[in-house]
Amino acid sequence: MRDVAIVGIGTTKFKSRWLDKTYYELAFDAAKMAFEDAGIDKDRVDSAVYGIYNDFFQRQYQPDAFVHDYLGLGLKPMVRVNSGGATGGAALRIGYQEVASGLQDVCLVLGVEKCADTYNYELQMATPEVLRAILYTADMTYDNPAGRTAASGFALAVVAHRDKYGNPTEEQMAKVSVKNHFNATKNPIAQSPKVLTVQDVLDSRMIVEPFKFYDNCLYTEGASAVILASKKVAESISDNPIWISGLGASVDYVMPGNRPNIYTFESSRLAAKKAYEMAGITNPVEELDLAELHDAFTGTEIMAYEDCFFCEEGHGGDLIDDGTVLPEGRLPVNLSGGLIGCGHAVGATGIMQTYEVCKHLRGEAGERQRLGARKGLVQSIGGTLCTWSICLVLER
Amino acid sequence: MNSAEREAWYRYQHEKYGIPVEHLRREFEEELSGKNPMDAPLEIPDKMEVVFKYSYGGQSRFFRELRENKALYGAQCPECGKVFCPPRSHCHTCYQPTQWKKLVGTGTVEACTVQHYTTSSFIKKVPFVCAYVKLDGTDSLLMTNMEVDDVAKVKVGTKVKAVYRELRLGAITDVYFKPLD
Numbered sequence: 054m055r056d057v058a059i060v061g062i063g064t065t066k067f068k069s070r071w072l073d074k075t076y077y078e079l080a081f082d083a084a085k086m087a088f089e090d091a092g093i094d095k096d097r098v099d100s101a102v103y104g105i106y107n108d109f110f111q112r113q114y115q116p117d118a119f120v121h122d123y124l125g126l127g128l129k130p131m132v133r134v135n136s137g138g139a140t141g142g143a144a145l146r147i148g149y150q151e152v153a154s155g156l157q158d159v160c161l162v163l164g165v166e167k168c169a170d171t172y173n174y175e176l177q178m179a180t181p182e183v184l185r186a187i188l189y190t191a192d193m194t195y196d197n198p199a200g201r202t203a204a205s206g207f208a209l210a211v212v213a214h215r216d217k218y219g220n221p222t223e224e225q226m227a228k229v230s231v232k233n234h235f236n237a238t239k240n241p242i243a244q245s246p247k248v249l250t251v252q253d254v255l256d257s258r259m260i261v262e263p264f265k266f267y268d269n270c271l272y273t274e275g276a277s278a279v280i281l282a283s284k285k286v287a288e289s290i291s292d293n294p295i296w297i298s299g300l301g302a303s304v305d306y307v308m309p310g311n312r313p314n315i316y317t318f319e320s321s322r323l324a325a326k327k328a329y330e331m332a333g334i335t336n337p338v339e340e341l342d343l344a345e346l347h348d349a350f351t352g353t354e355i356m357a358y359e360d361c362f363f364c365e366e367g368h369g370g371d372l373i374d375d376g377t378v379l380p381e382g383r384l385p386v387n388l389s390g391g392l393i394g395c396g397h398a399v400g401a402t403g404i405m406q407t408y409e410v411c412k413h414l415r416g417e418a419g420e421r422q423r424l425g426a427r428k429g430l431v432q433s434i435g436g437t438l439c440t441w442s443i444c445l446v447l448e449r
Numbered sequence: 450m451n452s453a454e455r456e457a458w459y460r461y462q463h464e465k466y467g468i469p470v471e472h473l474r475r476e477f478e479e480e481l482s483g484k485n486p487m488d489a490p491l492e493i494p495d496k497m498e499v500v501f502k503y504s505y506g507g508q509s510r511f512f513r514e515l516r517e518n519k520a521l522y523g524a525q526c527p528e529c530g531k532v533f534c535p536p537r538s539h540c541h542t543c544y545q546p547t548q549w550k551k552l553v554g555t556g557t558v559e560a561c562t563v564q565h566y567t568t569s570s571f572i573k574k575v576p577f578v579c580a581y582v583k584l585d586g587t588d589s590l591l592m593t594n595m596e597v598d599d600v601a602k603v604k605v606g607t608k609v610k611a612v613y614r615e616l617r618l619g620a621i622t623d624v625y626f627k628p629l630d
């Protein structure tokens with residue numbers, strides 16, 4: 054396999070609605086920024102990988118073909134990836150394969166998502182209809198008719214984890230919410246910058262037990278892109294390449310009854326383990342300078358501390374209590390604000406997380422810069438109780 | 450658009466999408482009155498819809514037993530003995546075809562939560578319990594929403610029993626669960 058570098062990055066703002074852009078217009082904005090950042094013309098790209106999650110959100114099946122056309126990349130090969138919340142990470146993995154295999158030298162990996170064009174006319178809001186569109190990705194025969202949501206699936210896992218290990222507590226989850234909303238105040242692309250107190254989070258209305266309003270990410274529209282290149286090309290066109298030094302993936306049984314338990318996300322543990330092995334990391338808290346974890350919910354961020362081996366299984370809650378994951382801690386988590394603070398534009402999210410880590414490794418993260426950052430982790434997960442998991446280690 | 454054209458627009462959209470005219474009027478009055486600039490984003494009603502005559506394939510008997518006989522069945526692997534509910538036609542470990550096995554219809558809550566917010570299709574039912582139930586005699590988990598007066602009554606370990614609806618449609622919702630007390 055050949056070494057693969059990220060030589061260009063771009064992202065739109067993450068917003069609750071881009072009323073003035075379609076999905077392919079959002080994709081165009083992110084791609085243009087990434088090409089400009091890389092200092093290359095679009096025609097330098099050999100292939101493209103598009104991470105787009107929900108066809109209802111785009112109001113279009115096979116939306117990848119229309120993105121490809123709009124970007125003017127006709128006749129170049131491309132493929133669309135859809136792996137739930139992990140779509141962005143999964144797209145990066147396919148892009149990595151394109152270049153590492155030697156098949157292509159330069160590959161555009163772009164994630165884009167709309168969502169708030171769906172609408173519930175009676176309630177005059179998008180969210181219940183957004184959730185309805187998502188529920189079509191639950192098993193249609195046995196799961197969808199039960200009316201569960203992505204949040205209730207993850208809530209079931211968090212409750213099971215709490216029953217087994219006594220954490221995450223509601224206070225620990227609230228602290229994660231405070232941290233991520235605050236981190237977002239330093240991120241110019243973030244959707245939900247907010248200065249909250251633990252009490253504000255605890256007092257917010259219940260969504261699905263134990264998640265209150267501020268324990269959840271919001272739905273987001275946006276697009277993010279990176280340009281991947283082989284070592285030879287990277288060294289000829291870039292003076293600040295970021296290397297993908299570790300990559301791990303695992304996909305669990307989507308029917309949780311086929312798993313040994315639901316209080317841990319085995320796919321997430323395996324993805325992290327493989328990524329660390331490839332990158333030669335043995336002590337992630339010491340060796341990583343920052344991590345962007347998939348905090349769709351505060352409780353699952355705490356589970357992710359364990360899944361990414363920042364601590365022993367069952368001790369995730371300790372890391373928010375002792376400050377390890379705070380901006381000034383030993384291993385800051387979600388300096389971007391994460392999904393809770395920056396937003397969750399599903400197909401784009403894993404690529405936004407990658408964009409964020411690249412910003413720090415390049416020393417371009419402004420107010421939120423992790424000083425001297427050399428190595429960072431991206432965790433991208435999704436699907437029913439964390440079916441898909443992808444982890445990437447990035448280095449400068 | 451003049452007022453007659455606007456009314457015709459509301460009527461057409463109402464008939465096409467089933468959106469009440471008063472909702473359409475609330476959302477689109479400003480737009481249809483021509484108050485928005487020509488370059489402003491233009492929104493319109495739309496819907497993605499496909500109608501099915503869906504086949505349950507190898508799982509057909511499960512739904513026919515449910516509808517005709519008010520009975521729950523699992524699917525057992527003859528090699529490892531595991532019983533699946535939701536049923537499956539093949540064991541994913543042994544790759545053997547499974548055999549039908551009648552269940553007693555009781556079970557235990559393995560994981561549960563209470564939903565206070567949900568999708569358009571279910572939002573009028575909140576709060577409701579959403580749970581994974583392990584049916585007695587099976588080795589897997591069935592997702593269900595539970596109908597209880599007091600959502601706090603359902604906890605991990607709560608014993609439940611199947612209740613069958615009067616009008617059974619041949620869907621998993623023909624059965625629901627209640628605490629066994």
Ligand SMILES: [Zn+2]
Pocket residue numbers: 526527528529530531540541542543544545
């Ligand atoms: Zn078997």
